[in-house]
Amino acid sequence: MTVTVRLFASYAEILGKSELELTIPDGSTVADVVRSVNGMPGGNSLPPSPLVAVNYSYASSAKPLANGDEIAIIPPVAGG
Amino acid sequence: MTVTVRLFASYAEILGKSELELTIPDGSTVADVVRSVNGMPGGNSLPPSPLVAVNYSYASSAKPLANGDEIAIIPPVAGG
Amino acid sequence: MMHVSLVRVAIDIASLAATVAKDTNGATAVFVGTVRSSNEGRPVTGIEYSAYDEMAEREMVSILTEASQKFGIAEAVIEHRLGTLHVGDASIGVAVAHPHRGEAMDALRYIVDETKRRAPIWKLEHYTDGTREWVNAGGVLET
């Protein structure tokens, strides 16, 4: 299945991109996607367990994913 | 000695006046002035121990007064 | 900038906020009290506000001084309107600024609560049936 991964702020700078498509095995979880991103060039500068949202809601690392999901890796927020 | 007594809001309506001069014996206290006001026409509708300010600060009923003091009898406040 | 005033014109929330603005403050908290269309179930047409002016101003200055000591605020303003107000009109405006939001909101609450508790200001409420009543006149009295 294919999912979209979105990166923001410092994480987008570190990886040099803000969006990518990943093809992953059925049954993959948030943790699997994070591990893939950590393995990309620059990805080891990201924390091993960052905040993640799936389809615009915060999600745990154990959450199983579905085809077409949008996974966002969220740097520490600093709004306001 | 002579003091000024000021009345406000419902208390001014009850007594039909907002200011009066009182001549009182030396050594009089806030409580003595309140007792005088309670004894005036309508004054028995005021509480026996109202909030009182002397010279613009809240004061206890035992506070001794001086010539020229301004004693305000303060109905329950309801600002804002 | 600490400032208190009793006014007889409309309270302008934007100018209150501007009064406390400073480049070192990241947080501005504002409270506005307005005349409600009903109070304890009775429909209200308006409220007449009156005050013991000289004392109300001193009491509000004391409250700002206390807030400054408690919360470290250096910018705060209280504006209280007097006279006849109609439903929706602002009767009180308080603005506080501080470098950080927690202190700004703590100070705002303190100033609003203490002003309502201590400032010698009274409301004569007018109802749609033509009657009127001093608000809180039957409240608990303390020496």
Added chain:
Amino acid sequence: MMHVSLVRVAIDIASLAATVAKDTNGATAVFVGTVRSSNEGRPVTGIEYSAYDEMAEREMVSILTEASQKFGIAEAVIEHRLGTLHVGDASIGVAVAHPHRGEAMDALRYIVDETKRRAPIWKLEHYTDGTREWVNAGGVLET
């Protein structure tokens, strides 16, 4: 009226307050966050705000819904600005109205705190020495 928005124009505090005004509400509480001239001792020239727009809006709507359940508020608005802001510019404006002041101020604090904690929005701070830094990027990370 509950409303959230991400904007790229100046936040107008008077119009925020007007948005939540209603004759049955006696209390309006407003918070405005502005860009400070220094952060942790470093002189700031400006901040670039960016967001995960779709999620930030949903998260802010959730926060207003929670505030409505917790504090009984029916009128609240959050406006967050994005893009390049300079010292003194407002980055966030929150306004809440309620019949009574305690609930209005409780809800204000809840909405401001939760928005700062949960809305996916980031600040890239620019300093007078020409350097820049993602604010809080070294903060505690949680899953």
